[in-house]
Each structure stands twice: as structure tokens, then as C-alpha cells.
Amino acid sequence: MDATERIQAASQFLLQSPPGEINDVLNDIRNIISDDDLLQEGIQPALREYNIEQFTVVDVPETNYQSIISEVARIGPVSEDSEEESQERFLDPRSKLSFVFDHLSLEASDPQPIQPNEEHEHVRSALEASALNYLKAHFTDGVTAVFSPKGESTHYVIQVVANKYNPTNFWSGRWRSEYTVDLTTAQVKGKVLINVHYYEQGNVQLATTHTVSFELPPAIPSLPSNTAASKILALIEEEERKYQISLNETYQEMGEKTFKGLRRALPLTRQKLDWDKVLGYKLGAELSGTNKNNFSSS
Template sequence: MDATERIKAASNFLLQSPPGEINDVLNDIRNIISDDDLLQEGIQPVLRRYNIEQFTVVDVPETNHQSIISEAARVGSSSGEEERFLDPRSKISFVFDHLSLEASDPQPFEADAEQESFRAALETAALNYLKAHFIDGVAAVFSSKEGANRYVIQVVANKYNPTNYWSGRWRSEYVVDLTANEVVGKILINVHYYEQGNVQLNANHAVSFNIPPAIASSVANTASSKIFALIEDEEGKYQVSLNETYQEMGEKTFKGLRRALPLTRQKLDWDKVMGYRLGAELSGNRGPFPTT
């Protein structure tokens, strides 16, 4: 297998990197390939895919906040245009380096005037939602590329605690369709615990609900707040179901996997067992002393 094939095979591991640990995986691949120039060229498409799928956050130039790298944020790149990403909050587009995770070349972006009023109202509600439920989270609200009266809400929250051997990421995405009066979305959770082991949780939960006519017909700020109240209800129910699953796993699933104690109800001292076995073998080989 040549170096290019090794990069293609090894870089696929990047897509499975747990939250906050992609640099560790990248360093391991780097040691295997031993060619930084070839590696950087070969893994760029995989890093781009990872950052977009994982809602990687970036410091937005000329602002004091972060935004989300995602498919909804992607602008340009059609007909040979340079790929850029949008921060709808500041109305700035920028180039994103998928290796260094830095934004550059900020430029003003002209928003769709017809959709901006409701998008901005949803954004305000999203930021209030962050304060209540995701202290370190990042949210972004985009006008959908798929038509008028459609908006994409994205939320991501990361927790990295390598000292205690765990990391986690919450991602949620909702498409608000004011024409169909419905919200369709998903919640993605990835948790990694790796102290003396390697346990991962990857959860994907679909969400859909209708927007009551009374909400849909209200003013933008009121409608946005009530839509987030419905989102809060859906996410709260899912959180409760996760807690119930954890409790059942602790009380039933993991107990069933534990090694049963012997009849003495005490753990075996394997060092002593080896000593008993050695003594038995010596006893079995004992015979009369040779005579001369």
C-alpha cells in the first residue's frame, strides 16, 4: 500500500474522532504517514467534511462571538467561486481554514431583506435559549437556501474534560417552515469516556412538530419565542428519556455484564491461585530421591 492509499484509509478515522480529540487522531495518523506535505493535502477533504458535520465553532473576525461551520452556513463555491461561510449574526462571510480552524478575509454579506426580520427574531430567541440551557453553547440561525419562509436553527455545545477522561458534544438542528407551519429537526449526541476503557455514546433523535396557527400568525418576536418553547419541550422530553436509559443500563445492562463472584462470594486472588497450582504440580512430580 502506497502513501496515498494509507492516507485515504487512515484519514477515515478522522470522521470517527470523538469530540475534542481530532488532534490526537491526526497526530497518530501523522506518525504513521511520516510525510506532512502529503498528509496535509490528502486529509483536507476529510477535515472539511468533519468540521461541517460536527458544527465546528469559529471565532468570527471583527466580532466578539463565535459562529458555526455547517452546510447551512456555506456560501459561494458555485461556478468556481471561493467557498466561504456566513455568520448571519454579524452579516459577515469569511474563508475558513479546516486545518487551523481559523477564519480570515471577512467581507460584508447582504441578507435577504424579506426573510431577515423573522430570522433575526429567531436568532434573538436562540441566544436567550442558550443562556437558559447551554452556557457555553453556540447558536446560529440561517435563512434556508431551499425557499422562502424557511429557516435553519443550529445549536452546538461542547464539553471537554481530558483530565477526567471524558468529552461530549450536543448538536441540534431544526428547519422551521412557516409555509407548512411545521418544524423538522434532529438531536445528535456524542459522548466519549475512556478511563481504563473506551465507551462511546452516539445518539440520533428525530424531532418534528406542527406550529399551531395562533403562533404562526403572531408577530415575529412572539412567534419565535413560542417556537423555542416547543423546541425546549421536545429537548426536555428527550433528556428525560436519556436519563431513564442511563439508569436502566446501570441497574440492568451493566450488571449483567459483570463477572459473577464464586460460591465463596469473594473475589479470587489470582496470585494465590497460581501459587496453589505451582505447589500442586510440584507435589505431583515428587518421587523417591535417586540413590547412588
Template sequence: MESHERIQAACNFLLQSPPGEINDVLNDVRNIISDDELLQEGIVPALKKYNLAQFITVDIPETNHQSIISEAAQLSADSQEGEGQERWLDPRSKRSFVFDHMALEASDLQRFEPNESFEPFRAALEKASLKYLLAHFHDGVSSVFSNQTTPNRFILQIVANKYNPTNFWAGRWRSEYVVNLNDHSVQGTILVNVHYYEQGNVQLSTTHSISIALPPGIVTASPESAGTKILALIQTEEGKYQTSLNDTYHEMAEKTFKSLRRALPMTRSKLDWEKVLGYKLGAELSSSKGAFATGSS
């Protein structure tokens, strides 16, 4: 296999990495490629694609919070300074930064001046989302972005990760909502990925779409009131989806998985474990007698 084919295969493996396990996958493909310089050059685009799709979070220097790396966070070319320096936005601190997709670190912070006409509602939606995180997500991160050219259009993103390698499982919850005050709607997507890998490899990957019509009273309310009410609607929808997932897990455990295994052995009769133990003990005794007889002759 040629070098570029091996790099392409490595990129495909990386893009399919389960939550929190991309470094393990990267170490494995490094052993396959055996050329760190070539590997780093070839996989950076794949890492960027993975980070954006998975809502990878980054610590923002000089703050005590994290921000989400996503397409919504990427600043347009005319908003960036310097050639070849992609910049990303942390709307909470009003800072832009350079992001290292391999080291997952932010650097070169600069002030970012948001559109003053859109900022009150964006900030209110952000405040409501942070309260929602505290109530429902363990170590969750949210970011709220406003479209700097389109009035009344905002993007709310939420991500929560739980890694438990000791017990061989990991999971990630991602949700994104486009809040459009112009047509009084919220269009959302929830993505859940869970990986169990104790003596096996089982993954759950789901996508769920949400559409919410905003009552006129919300659109005309103050930013603070509107933000709180919109998050309440999102909470209701996410709660329904969480309940449906729980019901599905229960049904799979009680029906689906049981139907995959044979209820009885090939003999179509249940095993009598006491007899099996007796057979085993009898065989051991017979073996011992034979050995004793051989040794005494």
C-alpha cells in the first residue's frame, strides 16, 4: 500500500473515532504509518473535520470556561488577521483565537467586537443555556453565536462528554439549535454517541431532529425573558428524547438482545448443572484412579 493510501486509511479511522478515544486511534495508526512527519502532514485536515463535527471543546486562556470548536465558531476570512491563521470565536469572552487541532489548545487571543444590535439577545440566550447546563448536564459546555450579518438568527450549541475507560465505556451528547426570530422558529439536531468496549465493541449512534414554533409572545418579549422561555422549550424536547432513548434501551435489553441468543442448547433441553458437576467430578476421579494404577504397576 502506497503512502497516500495509508494516510487516507488512517484519516478514515480517525473520523470514526469514538468519544474520547481519538488519541488511542492516533497512536495505533502511528504504528501503522511509521512516519510521524508524513502522518502529521496528512491527518491535520481529518483532525480539523473531526473536531468541528464533534464539537470539541477548548480551554480559553485568561478565563475559567471552555468554548466549542465548530463551523459556527469559525470566523470568516474577512474577519481574520494574518495569512494562514484560521481564527475561532469564543462569544462568551468576546475573544478570537488560533486553535491547534492536534494539541487542542487556543493561543493568540484577540478582542472581538460583536454586532451591538444582536448582542443583547445572544447574551441572554447564553445566560439561559448556562443555567440549563448546570441543571441537566455533567461538565457540559455551551456556546451561542450570532450571525454577524443576518439579524435575529442565532446558533446555540451544547456538548457533554463522559469518559469512563476504567469501565470500558464513553459517550458524547451534542445538540445544535438555530434560533430564527424572523420566522419564529427553532430548528434543532441532537446527536448521541455511546461506545462500550469491554471484551467487545458496541456503539450506539443516533440523530434526532427537532422543530419548535415560537409563540409570538416569546419573540416580542425582553431578551432575558425570551432566552429563558426558549431554553424551557428546548428542555422539554430534549427530555422527551432522553425518555425515548431510555425506553429503547429497556426494550432492547428485554426483547432484542434476548432474541439474538439461543434460549436452549442444541439438545433443546435445559442443562442440569448438578449433573454436569457430577460428571466432571466422576471424570476427575476416573482420571486419578487411572494415574494411580499406572504409577503403582
């Protein structure tokens, strides 16, 4: 396998990194590539894709909070004429700042003020305030960002991301949700993405995608911005509540029915297998002294 093929393989590993574990994956593949300069240059596109897709959070310069790196936050270069400012930039609508984001160090730099669309800013800021209240109620360590429309559109995009990393207990998880609110058609469309990784003496990953679509009551678009925003977030909250209930019911059923159906309650010997001692068995010696007619793996 040549260097190009190794970089391509490394990029695929990075894109599949569980929440909070991309640095661990990166450190592992460094030993495979054995060329830091080549690795850093080759994996930049994969890191960029990962950070945008996973709603990576970043400390916003000159503020005391974080914002979200995502496709809707991407605004491109501020100026095509200046080589210094030709780098890709991202927007934090809350502070009305754009910044350059380093996809390797996960740091923001060069903050620049951005003039918002004044026609839509009052609605955007009202949705932001309601989203922040929703965050405090349900996502203690979460981050949210609300983006206003471009041009004459009346679309507003609400994004939420919450990360939980617990390496001591061998698990990590990430919640991402994104909703597009269209006040012209009075519709909300969105999705919820959940990734969980549990890796104590094994490797189990959960990845779910749930789509959301509902109509707003006819009166909402004509309500004052703060009232309308509060009602919209209440509807989103209800949709997410129902989804979480359905997830709980699904996993309870899997534990009680699905997993039990994958194996017999007892092997043919009619004796329970002590799973805690499986790794300690000397299989060669055990199997050689076992009557094959009475042995069956479960």
C-alpha cells in the first residue's frame, strides 16, 4: 500500500471516529503513516468534513461561550482580494462575528464583525433566546446556534449539539439536531442524529437518524417574535420528547426480547455458562475432553 492509499484509509478511519475519540484515532494512525507532514496535509479534507458533519464546537474569540462549526455556519472568505483573508470562515450569529477555524487544532482565530440581515434579525434573535432556554432545561453542556436567512428567504436554522465523554467508564455520546423553520409555509423540518460508543471489553456503537416534520399553527407566524419563538421551541421539545420515549421503549424491548432470542437460555448440557470465566477457559483442553454430542455453543 503506497502513501496515497494509506492516507485514504486513514481518512476513512477519521470520518468514522466515535464522539470525542478522534484524537485517539489520529494518534493510532500516526503510527501507520509514520510521516507527520504527509499525514497532516493528507487528512485535512477529512478533518474538515468530520468537524462540519459532527457539529464540532469551538470557543468563539472575544466571548465566553461556544458556537457550532457546520455547513450552514460556513460563509467562505471575507474578501477574495486579500490573500490573508482568503481562508474559509465560519459565522457565530450570536456574537455577530466570523472567524477562521483550524480543523486540526480546533481553534478559532481572526474574529471579524459581520453585519446581520436586519430585516430578519429580530426573529432570529428571538429564536436564539428560546433555543438557549431550551438548552438550559434539557442539555446542560449543550451548544446551540440559530442562523438567519439569506436574501429574501424566511428560513431560520436552529442547531443543537450536546456531547458526553466518559472515558473512565468507557463510553461517549453525541446528540445533534437541526431544524429549518419556514415562516412563509408555516412548516418545520429537521433531523436528530445520535451517536453512542461503548467500548469496555468490546466495541459497540449506536448511530440513529430521526427525521422531523410538522406544521406550525396558523397563528404563530403573525405573533410577536418572542411569543412565536417560544411556541416553536415548545413544539420542537415535544417532538424530541416523543422520540426519546420511542428510543427508550425500543431498547427495553431489545433487552427483553431481541437479545434473548439470539441465543438459547441454556446450552444442550442444561447448565448455564459462566460468561465471566469464558476468557479463562483453556479451550483446547476443555474441548478435547468434551463429548461432542453433548456440547453446543450458545
